[in-house]
Amino acid sequence: MLVSAKEMVNKAKDGKYAVGQFNINNLEWTKAVLLTAQENNSPVILGVSEGAGKYMAGYKTVVGMVNGMMEELKITVPVALHLDHGSYEGSLEVIKAGFSSVMFDGSHYPIEENIEKTKELIRIAGEKGISVEAEVGSIGGEEDGVIGNGEVADPNECKAIADLGVTMLAAGIGNIHGKYPANWTGLNFDVLAEIQAKTTGMPLVLHGGTGIPEDMIQKAISLGVSKINVNTECQLTFADATRKYIEAGKDLSGKGFDPRKLLNPGFEAIKATVKEKMELFGSVNKA
Numbered sequence: 493m494l495v496s497a498k499e500m501v502n503k504a505k506d507g508k509y510a511v512g513q514f515n516i517n518n519l520e521w522t523k524a525v526l527l528t529a530q531e532n533n534s535p536v537i538l539g540v541s542e543g544a545g546k547y548m549a550g551y552k553t554v555v556g557m558v559n560g561m562m563e564e565l566k567i568t569v570p571v572a573l574h575l576d577h578g579s580y581e582g583s584l585e586v587i588k589a590g591f592s593s594v595m596f597d598g599s600h601y602p603i604e605e606n607i608e609k610t611k612e613l614i615r616i617a618g619e620k621g622i623s624v625e626a627e628v629g630s631i632g633g634e635e636d637g638v639i640g641n642g643e644v645a646d647p648n649e650c651k652a653i654a655d656l657g658v659t660m661l662a663a664g665i666g667n668i669h670g671k672y673p674a675n676w677t678g679l680n681f682d683v684l685a686e687i688q689a690k691t692t693g694m695p696l697v698l699h700g701g702t703g704i705p706e707d708m709i710q711k712a713i714s715l716g717v718s719k720i721n722v723n724t725e726c727q728l729t730f731a732d733a734t735r736k737y738i739e740a741g742k743d744l745s746g747k748g749f750d751p752r753k754l755l756n757p758g759f760e761a762i763k764a765t766v767k768e769k770m771e772l773f774g775s776v777n778k779a
């Protein structure tokens with residue numbers, strides 16, 4: 493059964509580790525993440541962007557697929573199904589469809605409007621025991637065609653949003669989605685420490701988990717980060733494994749490519765990446 497992300501991120505905060513959010517795009521991706529979580533006895537969050545939700549034929553399809561898979565693959569570790577960077581309307585839709593967690597990204601609204609909308613969603617989600625992640629300071633890079641500027645969040649605005657009763661808070665600290673440019677100056681730990689001080693006890697979320705050096709990941713966890721999002725790295729590893737399989741012509745035995753064989757190297761590659769991240773984030777054996 494899907495669970496809210498609340499208990500898992502609170503436990504991670506207390507235990508000084510982070511739960512990984514891995515974005516899913518199809519059946520193979522979902523199966524790879526769920527099986528790896530079970531094999532490593534780790535809690536896990538499945539992230540679904542609005543674009544990925546549409547691609548997978550809608551949120552109800554995603555809920556049906558994940559619930560069915562959890563039952564048939566006998567997944568017993570805690571799993572949250574979470575909307576990633578949701579709009580206000582998208583958040584309402586996934587709550588109806590059966591997601592167990594939502595991220596409302598109101599970072600592009602003026603702070604007053606972000607507060608109003610976040611407050612309303614906390615009320616609606618709260619009635620169903622669904623966890624809510626909010627965002628302050630837009631996270632740079634490109635996510636589903638939306639390009640943010642990589643802001644550094646204002647710690648007072650973080651406190652205003654945290655005080656509304658969100659489950660967890662994503663705050664921009666110089667992190668960006670996708671690959672980091674060669675001249676990237678790194679995460680802003682001074683601001684992270686200030687946000688942590690002003691939002692005592694609030695689990696913090698680090699977006700843009702692809703390409704952040706390991707020592708920075710560990711320092712971020714020591715400063716209150718309890719959830720880390722990874723998307724691009726799984727995409728790259730999936731694409732690379734698939735490309736190599738096609739280039740090797742492995743399945744051209746007169747019949748063309750068997751889709752199940754074609755997607756298997758990508759599935760295995762995602763499993764390896766997810767395991768590596770769970771070990772780095774410290775969530776192995778924390779289910």
Ligand code: 13P
Pocket residue numbers: 515539576577668669670671698699700701702721722723724725
């Ligand atoms: P990356 O694509 O950089 O791994 O970031 C993922 C993310 O933050 C999703 O919200």
